[in-house]
Amino acid sequence: MNVKKYRAADSEQAMRMIRAAHGPDAVILDCQSVAGGVELVVSWEGEPSLPTATDADKERTALDALRSRREQAESPAPAARQEAVSGASGPQLAWSQNDELHDLKQELAAMKSMLMSQLKDNNWQQLTAKQPAKKSSHQMLSAMDIDPSIAESLQRELPSDESEAVQREMLKMLLVRQLPISEPPRTGAICLLGPQGAGKTTTIAKLAAQHVMQHGRDDIAILTTDSGRVGAQEQLRAYGRILQIPVHSADSPQEAARTFRVLQKKSVVLIDTAGLSFRDHEGLDELEKLLAGLGGAHCYLTLPADVEAYVQSEIIDAYSRFNLAGVVISRIDEAMRLGGLLSNLIQHRLPAVWCTNGPKVPQNLCVADAGKLVNMAMKMAMSFTPPARRQAADSGRAQHIGVQA
Numbered sequence: 048m049n050v051k052k053y054r055a056a057d058s059e060q061a062m063r064m065i066r067a068a069h070g071p072d073a074v075i076l077d078c079q080s081v082a083g084g085v086e087l088v089v090s091w092e093g094e095p096s097l098p099t100a101t102d103a104d105k106e107r108t109a110l111d112a113l114r115s116r117r118e119q120a121e122s123p124a125p126a127a128r129q130e131a132v133s134g135a136s137g138p139q140l141a142w143s144q145n146d147e148l149h150d151l152k153q154e155l156a157a158m159k160s161m162l163m164s165q166l167k168d169n170n171w172q173q174l175t176a177k178q179p180a181k182k183s184s185h186q187m188l189s190a191m192d193i194d195p196s197i198a199e200s201l202q203r204e205l206p207s208d209e210s211e212a213v214q215r216e217m218l219k220m221l222l223v224r225q226l227p228i229s230e231p232p233r234t235g236a237i238c239l240l241g242p243q244g245a246g247k248t249t250t251i252a253k254l255a256a257q258h259v260m261q262h263g264r265d266d267i268a269i270l271t272t273d274s275g276r277v278g279a280q281e282q283l284r285a286y287g288r289i290l291q292i293p294v295h296s297a298d299s300p301q302e303a304a305r306t307f308r309v310l311q312k313k314s315v316v317l318i319d320t321a322g323l324s325f326r327d328h329e330g331l332d333e334l335e336k337l338l339a340g341l342g343g344a345h346c347y348l349t350l351p352a353d354v355e356a357y358v359q360s361e362i363i364d365a366y367s368r369f370n371l372a373g374v375v376i377s378r379i380d381e382a383m384r385l386g387g388l389l390s391n392l393i394q395h396r397l398p399a400v401w402c403t404n405g406p407k408v409p410q411n412l413c414v415a416d417a418g419k420l421v422n423m424a425m426k427m428a429m430s431f432t433p434p435a436r437r438q439a440a441d442s443g444r445a446q447h448i449g450v451q452a
Contacts, residue, residue, distance in 0.1 A: 056084040183211040184218055190428035191386030192356060197225075197393055219421055226389055226417040229373045229398035232345055236307070236316040238338070239375065240366055241349030243322025246377035246403055248279055250349060251319045252286040254401075256409035258315055259290050266314035269294045272303050272337060273321040283319060286408070300333075304340025311343075318344060325358075325365035338369060345372040347400060352379045356387025363395050373400035376415065380404045384431055385424035 055061035065087065184205060188198040201221050205214050237254065239247040251269060258267050269287060271294065273279040280296045287294035295310065297303035310316045318341065323330040338346065346369045350359055374397055376388065392399055399420065405411035 051088075053087045054084060055087075061085055061087045184214045187215060187218065187425065187428060188386070190384075190431055191424050192384040192390075192428075193222075193386040194356070194390035194394065197390050201225075215425075219418075219425065222389070222421045222424075223417045225393050226420065227392055227396055227398035228415050228417045229400050231400050231414055232372075234314045236311070236318060236341065236344035238318040238320065238341060238344040238346045239349050240320055240334070240346055240369060240371075241322065241375075241377075242324055242351070242362060243276065245322065245349040245351045246375075247322065247349045248273070248282055248319050249406060249408065250375055250377065250401070250403055250412065251283065251317045253403065253409040253412035254317055255286065255290055255292060257412065259292065260409065262314075264290060264292045267292055267317070268310045268313045268315075269317045269319070270303065270306055270310060271296050271319040272298075273319050274298045275321045279319070279321075300337040300340050303337055307341050307344075316344075325362045331365060331368070335368065346370060347373050347375050348397070349375045349377050350388065350391075351377050352382035352385060352388050356391060359388055359391045360395075363391060363397060367395070371397060373398045375400060376402045376420075378403065379423070380411075382427070384427050385420065386428065389420065389424055 053061050053064050055064060061084075184202065185198070188201065193201075201218060204221055205217055209217070239250060241247055248271075251271075255267060255269060269283055269292065271280045271283050274296070280294075284294045284296075295306050297306050307316070307318075320334060320337070321330070323334060338344065348363065348366050348371050350362060374392065376399055379385070379402055382388075391397075399415035399417075401412060402415050402420070403412050
């Protein structure tokens with residue numbers, strides 16, 4: 048077996064270099080961040096291979112093709128621009144290009160998910176080999192989907208001579224101690240941000256219903272700025288009619304700022320915003336303009352628990368520019384594991400404030416509790432059955448890097 052290190056600006060570039068040099072049968076042994084990028088350690092069977100002119104040509108050809116496809120997808124061809132002006136077949140071509148760009152993004156996301164899963168598995172194997180006396184706690188943390196770097200720091204605080212039951216209880220206490228939690232505000236403006244489908248609008252309705260039940264309906268109002276999603280404003284108006292509280296809508300940052308100034312006399316103002324992907328930089332810039340006119344509003348990220356941990360991390364990074372006061376953990380009832388989400392909150396030092404675990408208003412909303420979240424994460428881990436793809440990766444049947452034709 049041959050082993051070699053590769054350094055590149057990012058993991059995707061490193062993967063291209065490895066596949067060009069060693070083909071689809073190379074195995075990633077380790078991956079870590081270094082100055083200027085990432086470093087991957089790769090192994091392969093057979094004679095040591097050197098990059099040839101043919102390999103380099105293939106790599107350049109693949110990169111040129113990918114670059115060309117992206118340029119075509121992002122900018123319409125001259126014919127398409129002419130058709131768009133005349134109102135003829137331009138929209139059909141635009142749809143085709145958008146679909147191609149969407150397919151490219153899906154391919155890259157799938158490749159990243161596969162790489163992250165393989166690297167995490169390799170990290171867990173190395174950690175278990177270092178500390179065999181703590182194998183049981185390793186298995187629990189792995190099943191919970193706790194990040195290996197956090198798991199290693201937790202393991203250092205666990206005594207090796209204690210029973211599995213004692214180690215598990217200590218592990219629970221350590222996780223509870225590390226998990227950031229924040230009390231929800233009793234008054235003021237509460238603005239929910241997050242991707243589309245995360246549950247912002249339903250959470251606004253739950254918060255409003257709980258406030259009406261506990262404090263009455265005289266000192267609360269709802270402001271919705273989500274004019275992009277069909278039915279979003281009408282959905283909140285329907286809840287407003289049921290709860291008998293005012294619901295205001297705004298279609299621009301200027302209108303939102305004017306309405307917000309009027310509503311500030313209320314003790315509680317709940318603000319719903321449009322769902323934005325973490326890749327939607329233009330939309331996030333528009334959201335920043337909107338929030339600039341809502342001075343004093345506390346911003347909370349609505350983070351879905353049922354998406355991959357690395358996607359959650361991307362969402363947090365994209366929304367961190369908005370001075371987040373905390374997180375609403377949503378869709379817990381749809382999640383298979385919670386450890387990845389808890390790891391993200393610990394790593395980003397972002398406190399959990401509320402949790403939602405279903406669509407019922409207002410029952411499926413509660414204040415975040417570290418002990419309950421950790422208990423839930425452990426319970427999910429004990430009943431978690433990995434899908435066939437992950438089982439294949441764990442058993443070594445899918446440890447090779449694949450290249451799509």
